[in-house]
Amino acid sequence: MKKLFALVMVLCMAFSFVACAAPVAEEAPVEEAAPAEETPAALTYDDYAAMSIDELKGHITTVSEGTLTVATSPDFAPYEFYVVDENGEYALAGFDMSLAEYIANYLGLELEVVPMDFDGTLAELAAKNVDLSLAGYSPDPARMDKMDFSVIYYEGGQSFVTIKGKEANFATLEDTNKADWTIGAQNGSIQMDLANENSPEADIVPLTKVTDIIAELLAGTLDGAYIETAVAETYAISYPELAIVLDVPYEAEGSAVGVSKDNFALLAGVNMAVEACLADGSMAAFVAEANELSAGNIGILVDGEIVEG
Numbered sequence: 424m425k426k427l428f429a430l431v432m433v434l435c436m437a438f439s440f441v442a443c444a445a446p447v448a449e450e451a452p453v454e455e456a457a458p459a460e461e462t463p464a465a466l467t468y469d470d471y472a473a474m475s476i477d478e479l480k481g482h483i484t485t486v487s488e489g490t491l492t493v494a495t496s497p498d499f500a501p502y503e504f505y506v507v508d509e510n511g512e513y514a515l516a517g518f519d520m521s522l523a524e525y526i527a528n529y530l531g532l533e534l535e536v537v538p539m540d541f542d543g544t545l546a547e548l549a550a551k552n553v554d555l556s557l558a559g560y561s562p563d564p565a566r567m568d569k570m571d572f573s574v575i576y577y578e579g580g581q582s583f584v585t586i587k588g589k590e591a592n593f594a595t596l597e598d599t600n601k602a603d604w605t606i607g608a609q610n611g612s613i614q615m616d617l618a619n620e621n622s623p624e625a626d627i628v629p630l631t632k633v634t635d636i637i638a639e640l641l642a643g644t645l646d647g648a649y650i651e652t653a654v655a656e657t658y659a660i661s662y663p664e665l666a667i668v669l670d671v672p673y674e675a676e677g678s679a680v681g682v683s684k685d686n687f688a689l690l691a692g693v694n695m696a697v698e699a700c701l702a703d704g705s706m707a708a709f710v711a712e713a714n715e716l717s718a719g720n721i722g723i724l725v726d727g728e729i730v731e732g
Contacts, residue, residue, distance in 0.1 A: 471691035479695070480531055482688040485554045491532040493523045494548060494556040496541040498632040500657045501713035502559040502678070516716050519557040521709035522576060522700060526555070526680070529696035540631050542611035545569070548681050554689060556681035559651060561613045563675060571690050573680035576697045576706060580652035581617055583669035584659075586640055593647060593668045600624045607636040607648035614649035617671055621649075637662060657717045 471479055486492045495515075497503045503517035515536060527534035537553060544556040549569035559579075562572040585593055593599055599606060599622040608618040610629040618627045628645065630636050637658050639645040649671060650658075659665040680697065682690045700706045 466687065468687040468691060471688045472694070474691070476529070476692070476695055479688060479692055483530060483532075483692055484686065484688065485532065486552065486683075487535070489533060490535050491523075491527040491530065491555065492535045492537060492553045493527075494537050494539060494544040494553040494558065495519060495523075496544050496558045496632075497538050498634045499541075499559050499651070499654055500717035501653060501710070503557065504717055506716050516713065518577070518706070518709040518713040519559065521712070522680075522697070522706065523555070523557050525700050525705060525709075526693055526696040529699060530692050541609055542631075544681070545611055548683060551683050554683050554686070555693065558681070559654070559678050560681045561673070561675050561677065562679045563613060563616075566681075568684075570684050571682045571686070573682060573690065573693045573697050575677040575679055576701065577653075577678040577710065579678055581614065581671040581673045582650055582652045582655045582667045583647055583671055584640065584650050584655050584665055584667050585647040586643075586664050587666045589646065590666050590668050596621050596669055596671065599647060599669075602626070604646040605644065607639055607645040609633055609636065609650075613673065613675075614651065617673060618649045621671065633658070637665070640665065657714065660718045 466482070471482060474482070495503045497505055497515055497517070499517070499519075501517055502519045503515065505513040506516045508514040515538070520536065523536060524534055537547070539547065541558055544553075544558045545566070547553045548556040556570070560566075560572070561579075562575070566572075583593060583596070583599060592604075602624050604622070604625040605628060606618055606622050606625045607628045607630055608615040610631055615627075615629060618625075628639070630639065633650060633654055636645065636648045636650065640648055641662060641664060647668075652667070652670075655665070655667050659667060680693050682693055697706075700709075
């Protein structure tokens with residue numbers, strides 16, 4: 424009897440152990456994680472430059488949608504200046520202005536030109552308040568942290584200018600470097616850099632406009648000045664008293680469009696437009712027309728009003 428009881432107890436304990444044991448959970452199938460979507464790499468200048476112009480237009484962004492906003496300093500004939508139009512009103516002219524219109528048309532944009540002082544064009548472009556600046560810029564490496572430059576659209580040079588009767592004082596650039604001389608240059612310009620480089624001992628006077636420099640030369644308050652060659656030649660037509668006496672060496676001779684920094688699509692479009700303008704002969708025609716127009720009366724901007732130059 425005892426053996427039977429013990430057997431029953433063993434069976435009960437075994438049954439209890441089996442009943443209390445937790446069922447083994449089936450492992451859920453492990454789902455493979457979906458691969459993370461890669462962020463598209465930002466397009467480079469070369470990517471945009473490889474596009475057709477029609478494709479590129481869809482990538483170009485500007486300060487005002489559908490408009491190309493261009494800063495200029497209209498006291499720099501034959502690049503940009505005012506002339507009297509057929510209605511007797513002053514209008515912007517110059518080969519920079521013609522090029523600005525060409526670029527806008529090429530990119531399918533409306534053109535808005537904003538006149539201001541030269542150093543203002545540098546500041547507004549650096550602040551990205553405008554898309555481009557066309558103001559006879561030389562592609563100075565010192566400016567490349569604030570703007571990008573297009574390909575060269577016009578080959579120019581730099582000159583030292585005085586008035587007739589003083590030519591003998593300036594036979595060489597070394598002659599300009601004397602404390603006796605008062606030398607002018609446009610504020611913020613390449614010419615100011617050249618004045619500081621070549622005439623550091625002289626009294627260098629920064630002036631806002633090239634027309635101010637011309638006026639001071641004619642008045643005798645300046646002995647000489649650094650002026651871009653094409654500009655000096657233009658003003659010498661209107662003011663025969665001016666004498667261009669020296670060529671001034673400069674490594675980066677030539678003019679480029681200033682473009683809002685890191686706007687690679689716009690830069691690519693501007694370069695395409697400039698290259699097309701050079702290739703189809705338009706640029707040569709713009710320069711010839713500007714030289715002819717600037718040989719007459721030139722208007723300048725003074726305190727927000729245009730007056731005869």
